[in-house]
Amino acid sequence: MLAHYAVVADPARVADPNRKGSVENAIQHTQGTALAGRRFETLEAQNEFLRHWEENWASKRIHGSTRRQVEAMFQEEKPHLRPLPVAAFRIFTEVVRTVCDDTTVRVDSSYYAARPAPIGSQVVVRIYASTIEIRDRHTHALLRVHPRMAHPGSVVLPTNERPFNPSRQTALLLSSAGRIGPQTKALCQQMFDTEGRVGQRAMWGIVGLSRKYPARLVEQACAHAIENRIYRYKHVRATVERLFEQAFAQIETTPPPTSQLIQDHPLIRAPAEYGDLFSRAVRRDAGDNGRQAEAHHDDRAPVTRARVACATPTSSGATSAPAAPSQLKLETQPHDDHAGN
Secondary structure, three states: OHHHHOOOOOOOOOOOHHHOOOOOOHHHHHHHHOOOOOOOOOHHHHHHHHHHHHHHHHOOOEOOOOOOEHHHHHHHHHHHOOOOOOOOOOOOEEEEEEOOOOOEEEEOOEEEEOOOOOOOOEEEEEEOOOEEEEEEOOOOOEEEEEEOOOOOOOEEOOHHHOOOOOOHHHHHHHHHHHHHOHHHHHHHHHHHHHHHHHHHHHHHHHHHHOOOOOHHHHHHHHHHHHHHOOOOHHHHHHHHHHHHHHHHHHHHHOOOOOOOOOOOOOOOOOHHHHHHHHHHHHHHHHHHHHHHHHHHHHHHHHHHHHHHHHHHHHHHOOOOOOHHHHHHHHHHHHHHHHHHO
16 A cells, blocks of 8 residues: 555654654544534445545644644645546455466365466465456565456366376365265266366366265166266256255155064974974973982981981980980081082
8 A cells, every 4th residue: 555655654653752743643533623513415425424524623723733724734745745546446355376287276166377376386376356466475566467256166267278198186086986986986077188287177166076975866866967068066966966865855755574483494403493492492491400309318317317316316315325326426427518519
């Protein structure tokens, strides 16, 4: 802005009001005096009133700081003032963009040629109302000027500047398309052969469809596009969406299959075999339970005889009582050891 109006910014010193300009309060002074409490129907009516106010009151008043008439001071400064530029200063938005693999930069969903800026470098883009300027980020030298496109997705790149040599990004896209199917890879290859690296954006879109829809539907849509020679991403996407809706509608209208139970099959045994199997299992369980009961009865029987033998001499009071403890000791000793174990 300073260069457009051929002026120099002269910052004032801090805490030094005598060096500050005396015109910095002009807008506030106008709003507080001329426009205070007034309303206008149109902008033209307001400008006409301010013009009359300036000529008959503001310019003839005595300035409060200089104690001089404003119009007299303006006439002294007028010979030193320069005329304004013919064209008004154009307002723009400045952003930084990275040059894509196809030598373009993206601005508002459109793509503009950025050569001679190398791929992967950053440039400064000035966005005006009707034009786009691409400048070097370090020197701000003007590189390219393009008309600003209103339609999203537009590509402003001359045919002779389009790169057709495959890059690592191209190889990655073709490999991803090949995993979806041969028709998808063939369509992506055709797009690259026709548009060069500019077609890689459409290739990214086709490969990305496989993350949302089944791969077989993407493959069918690509085969349909090749058959009709329509090499456009939007056509492929619309076809995939239509196929998906048809498949979903078919699932909703198809009745669920009825399950029919059968009795005869090579893998199904006869009921008599299952009955015999259960009978043998019951008999085996009953035999195991009987053997366990007998073993438990045999373990407890010697102890019972020993107790009876021990109680009999005491109750009878026979003269042969001294011999009984010796016999009792021989019979009960093994059982005591077994019980301890």
